[in-house]
Amino acid sequence: MSHATRSAAEKRAVFRTGLASGRLLRFPGAFNPLSAKLIQRRGYDGVYLSGAVISAELGLPDIGLTTLTEVADRARQVARVTDLPGIVDADTGFGEPMNVARTVQLLEDSGVAGLHIEDQVNPKRCGHLDGKDVVDTATAVRRISAAVAARRDPSFVIAARTDAKAVHGMAEAITRAKAYADAGADLIFPEAMADAKDFEAIRAAVDVPILANMTEFGKSELLSVSTLESVGVNLVIYPVTLLRLAMHAADTGLATIAAEGTQESLVDAMQHRRDLYDLLGYESYRAFDESVFDFRL
Ligand SMILES: C[C@](O)(C(=O)O)[C@H](CC(=O)O)C(=O)O
Ligand SMILES: [Mg+2]
Numbered sequence: 001m002s003h004a005t006r007s008a009a010e011k012r013a014v015f016r017t018g019l020a021s022g023r024l025l026r027f028p029g030a031f032n033p034l035s036a037k038l039i040q041r042r043g044y045d046g047v048y049l050s051g052a053v054i055s056a057e058l059g060l061p062d063i064g065l066t067t068l069t070e071v072a073d074r075a076r077q078v079a080r081v082t083d084l085p086g087i088v089d090a091d092t093g094f095g096e097p098m099n100v101a102r103t104v105q106l107l108e109d110s111g112v113a114g115l116h117i118e119d120q121v122n123p124k125r126c127g128h129l130d131g132k133d134v135v136d137t138a139t140a141v142r143r144i145s146a147a148v149a150a151r152r153d154p155s156f157v158i159a160a161r162t163d164a165k166a167v168h169g170m171a172e173a174i175t176r177a178k179a180y181a182d183a184g185a186d187l188i189f190p191e192a193m194a195d196a197k198d199f200e201a202i203r204a205a206v207d208v209p210i211l212a213n214m215t216e217f218g219k220s221e222l223l224s225v226s227t228l229e230s231v232g233v234n235l236v237i238y239p240v241t242l243l244r245l246a247m248h249a250a251d252t253g254l255a256t257i258a259a260e261g262t263q264e265s266l267v268d269a270m271q272h273r274r275d276l277y278d279l280l281g282y283e284s285y286r287a288f289d290e291s292v293f294d295f296r297l
Contacts, residue, residue, distance in 0.1 A: 001285055015113040015114065024225055029047070029053050029240055050239035054071055064092065064122060076110040085113030089116060091120075116159035128217075157187055159187035185208065187211055195220075215238075
C-alpha cells in the first residue's frame with residue numbers, strides 16, 4: 001500500500017551513507033505527501049520539507065508564523081508515505097535552546113531523517129530577502145548545541161544554517177560555519193551563496209558535508225548538479241520548485257477555463273487519473289482488502 005516500507009532508522013542510515021559517499025544527493029521540496037511520492041518515483045535521494053512551502057500552503061508568508069506542531073504534522077504525513085529520507089526546515093528552532101531541544105525530539109518522532117536550524121533573529125524571514133538579521137555566534141552555537149544534545153537517535157542529522165553572508169559578508173559566514181561544525185552540526189547550510197566560488201570557500205572551511213539551496217528568484221545562481229558536485233557540495237535542495245511549477249500550472253488552468261468555458265484544451269497537460277491511481281497504489285489497497293475479506297478460518 002501507499003505507506004513507507006522503510007523505518008525511520010533505515011531512512012536515516014541511507015541518508016548518512018549518502019552524505020558520506022561524496023556523491024551529490026538531490027532533495028526536491030515536497031509540497032504535500034502526494035508530491036513526495038512523485039519525488040520518490042522519479043528516483044531522487046530524498047525529500048525536503050520547506051518552511052516557505054509549509055507557510056505558503058497555509059496562505060502565509062515565510063516569516064515565522066507557522067508553529068512547531070504544524071511543521072511536525074506535515075513532516076509526519078510526508079514521512080509516512082515515502083521511503084526517502086526527509087530533511088525538514090526547523091527555521092530558528094521555534095524559540096530558545098530549550099525549545100530547540102523539544103523541536104528536535106518532535107521532529108525525530110515525526111520520522112524524518114534530519115532538520116536544519118538557522119541563525120536568524122526571530123521573527124525570521126526568507127533567506128533570500130533583504131533586511132534579515134542574525135543573532136550573535138554564541139547564541140547560534142547554543143541553539144546548535146541544544147539540538148545536538150537533545151537528539152536521541154545519533155543518526156538523526158542536525159544541520160546548521162547560517163544566514164550571515166547577506167548581513168556581515170562571506171568571511172563571517174565562514175567563521176560561523178566552522179563554529180557550528182565545532183558545536184556538533186553534521187551538515188552546514190550556507191544560505192544565499194552567490195555562486196560556485198562561495199560554495200568552494202565553505203567547502204574549504206569545514207570537514208562536514210555541505211548543502212546548497214537552489215531556490216529560484218533569489219540571490220543564488222542556479223548551479224547544475226555537475227557544478228555543485230565539482231565544488232564538493234553533498235546535498236542540493238530545490239525547496240519551492242515543485243510548488244512554483246504546480247501553482248503556475250493551476251493558475252494557467254484557471255485562466256483557461258474562465259476564458260474558454262471548458263477545461264477541454266487542458267486535459268493533455270493533466271496528470272491522468274490512471275497515473276494518480278498508480279502513484280497512490282490503488283491496486284494494492286484492493287488486493288489487501290480482498291485478502292482480508294477472503295480470509296477463512
Ligand atoms: C530554503 C528555505 O528556507 C525554505 O523555507 O524552503 C527558503 C526558500 C525560499 O524562500 O526560496 C529560504 O531560502 O529562506
Ligand atoms: Mg525556510
